[in-house]
Amino acid sequence: MAQTAVPQEYKWWSGGKSPFNVSYGKLMMWYFLMSDAFTFGAFLISYGTIRFSQEYWPNPNHVFNAFPGAGHADLPLAFVSLMTFILIISSVTMVLAVHAGHNMDKKGVQKYMLWTILGGIAFLSCQAWEWTHLLTGYHEVLIDGKLTTLNTTVSHNPWGAHVEYNGQHVGTPGPVAFGGYFFGITGFHGFHVFSGVVINIIMYIMTTKDVFHNRGHYEMIEKAGLYWHFVDLVWVFVFLCFYLI
Amino acid sequence: MEHQQLSSAEISFAPVHRDDTVGVICILSLAKAFYIVSIFMHLGDEVRNLIMTIVVPLLLFVWFIAAFLWDGDSWRNLRKDYNKGNPAKQEHAAPKPASEGTLK
Amino acid sequence: MSNEAVLHAHAATGHAEHHEHHHHHESFITKYIFSQDHKMISKQFLVTGIVWAILGGLMSVLFRLQLGYPNETFPILEDILGKWAKGGKIQPEFYYALVTMHGTVLVFFVLTAGLSGTFSNLLIPLQCGARDMASPFLNMLSYWFFFISSIIMLSSFFIETGAASGGWTSYPPLSAIGDFSEGSKAGMDCWLISMALFIVSALLGGLNYIATVLNMRTKGLSMTKLPLTIWAFFFTAVLGVLSFPVLLSGAILLLFDRHLGTSFYLSDIFVSKTQTALPNEGGSAILYQHLFWFLGHPEVYIILLPAMGMASEIISTNSRKPIFGYMAMVGSLFAICILAFLVWAHHMFVTGLNPFLGAFFVLLTLLIAVPSAIKVFNWLTTLWKGNIRFTPAMLFAIGFVSLFISGGLTGIYLGNSALDYQLHDTYFVVAHFHIVMGVASMFGMFAGIYHWYPKMFGRHLNHTLGYIHFWVTICGAYLIFWPMHYQGLAGAPRRYYDISNWHFLKGFDGLNQFISTVALIVFATQLLFVFNYFFSMYKGRRLTTKNPWGSTTLEWTTPINPGHGNWPGEIPEVHRWAYDYSKDGRDFIPQTEPIGAEESHH
Numbered sequence: 001m002a003q004t005a006v007p008q009e010y011k012w013w014s015g016g017k018s019p020f021n022v023s024y025g026k027l028m029m030w031y032f033l034m035s036d037a038f039t040f041g042a043f044l045i046s047y048g049t050i051r052f053s054q055e056y057w058p059n060p061n062h063v064f065n066a067f068p069g070a071g072h073a074d075l076p077l078a079f080v081s082l083m084t085f086i087l088i089i090s091s092v093t094m095v096l097a098v099h100a101g102h103n104m105d106k107k108g109v110q111k112y113m114l115w116t117i118l119g120g121i122a123f124l125s126c127q128a129w130e131w132t133h134l135l136t137g138y139h140e141v142l143i144d145g146k147l148t149t150l151n152t153t154v155s156h157n158p159w160g161a162h163v164e165y166n167g168q169h170v171g172t173p174g175p176v177a178f179g180g181y182f183f184g185i186t187g188f189h190g191f192h193v194f195s196g197v198v199i200n201i202i203m204y205i206m207t208t209k210d211v212f213h214n215r216g217h218y219e220m221i222e223k224a225g226l227y228w229h230f231v232d233l234v235w236v237f238v239f240l241c242f243y244l245i
Numbered sequence: 246m247e248h249q250q251l252s253s254a255e256i257s258f259a260p261v262h263r264d265d266t267v268g269v270i271c272i273l274s275l276a277k278a279f280y281i282v283s284i285f286m287h288l289g290d291e292v293r294n295l296i297m298t299i300v301v302p303l304l305l306f307v308w309f310i311a312a313f314l315w316d317g318d319s320w321r322n323l324r325k326d327y328n329k330g331n332p333a334k335q336e337h338a339a340p341k342p343a344s345e346g347t348l349k
Numbered sequence: 350m351s352n353e354a355v356l357h358a359h360a361a362t363g364h365a366e367h368h369e370h371h372h373h374h375e376s377f378i379t380k381y382i383f384s385q386d387h388k389m390i391s392k393q394f395l396v397t398g399i400v401w402a403i404l405g406g407l408m409s410v411l412f413r414l415q416l417g418y419p420n421e422t423f424p425i426l427e428d429i430l431g432k433w434a435k436g437g438k439i440q441p442e443f444y445y446a447l448v449t450m451h452g453t454v455l456v457f458f459v460l461t462a463g464l465s466g467t468f469s470n471l472l473i474p475l476q477c478g479a480r481d482m483a484s485p486f487l488n489m490l491s492y493w494f495f496f497i498s499s500i501i502m503l504s505s506f507f508i509e510t511g512a513a514s515g516g517w518t519s520y521p522p523l524s525a526i527g528d529f530s531e532g533s534k535a536g537m538d539c540w541l542i543s544m545a546l547f548i549v550s551a552l553l554g555g556l557n558y559i560a561t562v563l564n565m566r567t568k569g570l571s572m573t574k575l576p577l578t579i580w581a582f583f584f585t586a587v588l589g590v591l592s593f594p595v596l597l598s599g600a601i602l603l604l605f606d607r608h609l610g611t612s613f614y615l616s617d618i619f620v621s622k623t624q625t626a627l628p629n630e631g632g633s634a635i636l637y638q639h640l641f642w643f644l645g646h647p648e649v650y651i652i653l654l655p656a657m658g659m660a661s662e663i664i665s666t667n668s669r670k671p672i673f674g675y676m677a678m679v680g681s682l683f684a685i686c687i688l689a690f691l692v693w694a695h696h697m698f699v700t701g702l703n704p705f706l707g708a709f710f711v712l713l714t715l716l717i718a719v720p721s722a723i724k725v726f727n728w729l730t731t732l733w734k735g736n737i738r739f740t741p742a743m744l745f746a747i748g749f750v751s752l753f754i755s756g757g758l759t760g761i762y763l764g765n766s767a768l769d770y771q772l773h774d775t776y777f778v779v780a781h782f783h784i785v786m787g788v789a790s791m792f793g794m795f796a797g798i799y800h801w802y803p804k805m806f807g808r809h810l811n812h813t814l815g816y817i818h819f820w821v822t823i824c825g826a827y828l829i830f831w832p833m834h835y836q837g838l839a840g841a842p843r844r845y846y847d848i849s850n851w852h853f854l855k856g857f858d859g860l861n862q863f864i865s866t867v868a869l870i871v872f873a874t875q876l877l878f879v880f881n882y883f884f885s886m887y888k889g890r891r892l893t894t895k896n897p898w899g900s901t902t903l904e905w906t907t908p909i910n911p912g913h914g915n916w917p918g919e920i921p922e923v924h925r926w927a928y929d930y931s932k933d934g935r936d937f938i939p940q941t942e943p944i945g946a947e948e949s950h951h
Contacts, residue, residue, distance in 0.1 A: 011571075012292065012294065013571045013572050014568070014569060014570075014571050015478075015566040015567055015568050015569050015570035015571055015574075015923065016566070016567060016568030016569065016570075016922075018563070018564045019292075019294060019563060019564075020291065020292045020294060020295035020298075020563070020564075021291075021292050022291065022292075022295065022564075023564075024483035024484065024560040024561070024564045024565070025483075025484070027295075027483075027559075027560045027563065027564055028483065028484065028487075028556045028557070028559075028560045030295070030299055031299075031556050031559055031560070031590055032552070032556055034299055034302060034303070034590070034591070035552060035555075035556075035590045035591060035593070035594045036594065037303070038591055038592070038594040038595055039594035039595070039597055039598050040598075041306055041309065041595075042594065042595040042597075042598035042599065042640055042643070043598050043602075045309060045310055045313045045314075046313070046598070046602065046613065046636055046640065048310070048313065048314055048317065049313045049314060049316065049317035049633070049636055049639070050317065050613070050631065050632065050633065050636065051317070052314050052317030052318045052320075052321060053317040053318070053320035053321045053324070053631075053633060054321065054631060055321065055325075091281070091285055092285075094285075095284075095285050098287075153610075154605070154609055154610055154611045155610040155611065155612070155628060155629075175631045176611075176612045176629070176630055176631045176632075177611075177612055177613065177631045177632060179611075180605065180611035180612060180613055181613075184601075184602070184605060184611065184613075188601075225285075225286075226286055229281055229282075229285045229286045230286075232281055232285070233278055233281045233282065233286075236274050236277050236278045236281065237274065237278070239274075240270065240271065240274040244270045244274070245267045245270060245271070302587075302591055305591065305690045305691075308690070308691050309643065309690075312639075312694065312706060312709075312710075313639055315703060315706050316635070316639065316694075316702060316703055316706055317633075317636075319702075319703035319706065320633055320635070320701075323701065
């Protein structure tokens with residue numbers, strides 16, 4: 001953000017102006033994101049609490065080891081790394097869109113907004129594939145002395161500890177909360193990505209219609225950018241909690 | 246770890262085999278979060294007071310996380326006697342079906 | 350484009366908008382219904398709050414009827430309530446729905462939306478010297494989300510299976526499984542959806558209040574020159590913005606448990622009614638309590654802080670004395686705001702919370718006594734040797750202080766986990782929180798209404814009715830809730846349909862009847878106030894001066910009936926703090942007056 005030089009004894013708080021040198025809209029966006037951080041924080045902390053209360057928790061390297069088109073190859077966290085990469089790249093294009101907005105470069109804003117929207121849609125598609133894979137993938141587990149197959153849903157989970165059964169090693173049902181939290185929290189994050197994409201599409205249309213150009217500034221792009229980066233920020237923690245530890 | 250008979254002590258935490266890396270991963274994640282906020286979201290370029298009003302309230306997460314996880318860990322201890330394969334359980338009568346296990 | 354361009358562009362559009370309003374004629378719909386004027390929105394919040402207060406109060410009268418006269422029948426109730434009062438006797442399901450809704454409605458709809466929604470909206474722009482809220486549009490949305498949330502909550506009473514009845518805290522597993530009670534069926538879904546919408550409303554409002562206080566103060570009005578009302582509303586908004594989202598998370602997880610088969614809060618459950626074991630496992634009901642109270646505790650301060658701020662302002666104005674210890678007041682508000690987030694589990698000592706963890710919560714809880722005591726001390730010292738004018742607003746403000754002391758002291762008992770094991774879920778708790786948070790905040794709200802009614806409508810409320818209202822209410826409040834301490838110490842459990850079944854509580858039959866009778870009288874007196882409110886809108890004594898109370902603050906520099914934009918000309922500039930009363934031989938000096946060369950320091 002280009003800032004004019006501020007005198008040493010400048011009275012930020014004396015009234016008649018913003019003490020932070022930002023418009024109310026940006027201020028509200030920041031504080032909204034802070035409150036949204038508490039929504040996600042509450043979800044993730046609940047997840048952590050339940051996980052701490054369990055004796056056993058599935059190993060993400062085994063749960064998330066598939067890649068589209070790779071068959072049964074064991075590729076731990078490869079696909080989610082790709083998703084993370086897509087999301088962070090879409091953040092980069094968002095930064096470039098905001099930067100183009102600072103320079104009143106309408107063409108640049110349009111170009112980078114399109115890339116960002118595309119990145120968001122790509123991420124959502126990846127998530128859809130990952131969900132489908134978990135929901136349709138059946139695994140053999142031992143329940144009440146019988147071998148059955150289970151998929152990963154909000155109410156059961158095949159990723160439990162392995163035990164010895166008739167001389168072979170077989171899985172048992174894992175903690176049910178795993179699926180509930182996984183689908184709940186990645187779903188809530190995905191919902192944020194989706195709404196971010198919708199906001200970005202609206203911003204793109206408004207840019208195309210010269211709304212911001214006539215207004216004299218592209219601050220709306222900046223605010224949409226804050227929201228988009230926040231979605232990326234939340235993913236850092238979702239990624240950490242579900243895939244890495 | 247997957248393909249062997251597990252005792253309750255061994256399965257107490259799944260990521261046991263990489264406990265030493267968890268701390269590093271958390272710190273790296275926080276570093277990434279810091280860079281997203283300060284560079285991408287340009288918070289680093291804002292007035293110091295604005296940075297403080299956003300960062301300081303996040304300190305509430307410290308107690309939020311600590312107290313919740315502490316209590317979660319305590320529930321695990323409370324449940325211990327009901328878990329399969331727990332020595333304390335085996336001294337009692339025949340185990341009931343899991344769904345009715347804790348009914349009084 | 351630089352940041353300056355954005356800031357200036359905003360200022361410019363603000364002016365243009367304001368200019369337009371001088372010529373633009375507003376239609377009924379844009380003026381009274383979808384209004385974006387903060388003053389009209391505040392009235393909308395207040396009137397909706399009053400409607401809810403009447404309904405919530407009526408609920409308490411109904412269940413007090415059951416508690417006071419458990420063996421009597423009232424045939425008229427069956428005529429009105431139908432199957433919920435079969436044979437003229439309130440049915441247990443309905444009783445629990447009443448208790449639940451009374452709590453929900455009073456805590457969220459009356460004392461959160463009705464109190465901070467009304468007065469933050471009215472006073473923040475007026476006392477900060479702003480034309481309107483930062484975003485009038487979001488402000489309007491805030492009210493309408495509240496309105497929709499209200500409608501959904503109200504409609505749950507008309508569902509076949511009745512309204513939510515799991516207590517205002519809606520603890521699972523009772524609230525999670527429809528088979529457990531009638532009220533845990535569709536009524537509970539209404540409750541959760543209504544609360545989710547309410548949270549949206551509270552967030553929209555809170556963000557607006559924060560942005561307005563920070564960004565829109567008039568020239569010269571630094572934060573340390575703000576009236577304490579604004580400080581209180583500001584911290585209230587901060588509390589709401591940081592804690593309501595946590596309840597939203599908790600409510601979403603509960604909805605998932607109810608309808609999607611997840612096990613966040615549920616584990617090892619056997620439903621005796623259907624003789625089935627539920628498949629849920631691994632969840633924890635205590636987790637919901639943690640999430641609920643992470644909001645729930647800040648929520649009691651969301652209710653209390655606006656009352657504290659308004660009481661400070663009214664006590665100082667009507668004592669004709671500067672507030673004692675202004676910075677200590679701000680500091681203690683801040684301390685309460687921080688501590689509010691650190692103490693939630695003191696509501697959960699008996700749930701099976703780790704007792705060692707509980708000890709930390711005891712320590713943090715008892716720390717709240719420090720800022721609370723500072724505030725009480727400062728109110729009393731502000732009153733001390735003041736030239737007190739006993740207006741109805743002042744009486745209610747003093748009543749607030751009295752109730753805050755009485756109720757606060759019992760909080761020290763309950764904050765100790767060892768004592769709480771005995772007192773938890775007894776009438777002692779009911780007495781404690783009704784006095785310290787419920788009635789005290791109602792008193793703050795009444796004080797605010799009596800004090801700022803002239804600003805809202807350009808007329809006074811009838812003072813005689815005000816005095817009757819005050820004396821009956823304060824006496825009634827103590828007569829209702831004081832005896833409950835003794836019932837609670839004796840072990841009377843709260844929320845029970847009929848406590849006369851136990852021999853050791855038999856002695857309280859007469860007392861229960863007495864409490865119920867007083868509750869009915871107090872409720873009737875509130876209707877007197879409602880009459881006064883609406884009657885005075887049209888027939889009240891008109892204001893003859895802009896500043897009827899001789900106040901220093903900015904809202905009294907606006908015209909008697911300010912238009913959209915508040916000040917007809919330039920926004921006044923502020924030169925001094927809000928509490929220059931009885932200074933240098935003058936009764937009061939408005940904030941807009943420059944500091945003279947000869948003037949003494951305060």
